[in-house]
Amino acid sequence: MSFNDLDEFPSYYQVKKRMVELSGVQLVVLDMCINSCVRFTGPFFHHLHCPECSESRYDAALLQDTQGVVRKPRKQFSTILLGPQLQALYRDPEKANEMDYRRDYTHHVFEKLRQNDGVQDVYNDFFDGSEYLEAVQTGKIKDEDIVLMTSIDGAQLYRNKQSDCWMSIWVIFDHFPDTRYRKKYVLPGVVIPGPNKPKNLDSFMFPSYHHVVALQNEGLRIWNASTDRSYLSNLFVALGTADGPGLAYLNGLVGHHGKNGCCLYCGLQGRHNEGAPHYYPVLKKPVNFDVCGSNC
DSSP, X not given: OOHHHHHHXXXXXXXXXXXXXXXXXXXXXXXXXXXXXXXXXXXXXXXXXXXXXXXXXXXXXXXHHTTTOXXXXXXXXXXXXXXXXXXXXXXXXXXXXXXXXXXXXXXXXXXXXXXXXXXXXXXXXXXXXXXXXXXXXXXXXXXXXXXXXXXXXXXXXXXXXXXXXXXXXXXXXXXXTTTTTSGGGOEEEEEEOOSSOOSOHHHHHHHHHHHXXXXXXXXXXXXXXXXXXXXXXXXXXXXXXXXHHHHHHHHOOOOTTSTTTTTTTTOOOOBOOXXXXXXXXXXXOOTTOOOTTSOO
């Protein structure tokens, strides 16, 4: 390779720009608290300081030197909108054809139910469930719609250093079960940089869900390269998932270390060691265990 070839090699910026042009998928970069408390969106959109820790949203020195003209965010995070990613999938004939799995499987399930007098004898996938089938029967989910699952979790980026970087993903249930969870089929949603935990997760998820709600109201324009058809598709978010700590962020409950961590479902009360704040869902009381509030 000559020096001229090296000079013509595209820069990182040029590569990113070209990828956006080809895919139509672009990052939405938004301001956040320097301590990862909140994202300045929704009720916090016009805030100049974090409502949790009172840290300045912008570089205070630069803001003062320019008499408030230059507002440089101290920290930002990225949201990758779902709609353009789904549209990009359908522009590939092979990928678009794979998205027909849910429609074909659903028709197969209803045919089996007709043959068996409405009795479901085999459950192989989410689409065998009664709530999904009822949603199809009532018209909430149609053949050309897209059924999704969202999930969020924290990630440790360094082996020997605690980190609380949080990420959300979208899983497309219209794919085959043996492929829908593979890395190349899972779509990224939100990346919240650490090292601190977000204190108001809703503020970080707001742009992503606001986008999804808009698509649910207006429909997502799809060009299907497999059938050479253009149509409006509605998004149906079937499940929101996370591990124990993540669910506490999603549903606002006390979490798995609370005394009634499963209070909405099984009513199981946790137990804790004397003087310790964390409860654990222990079914059987240990021998010689006598702690007030944990003996039931």
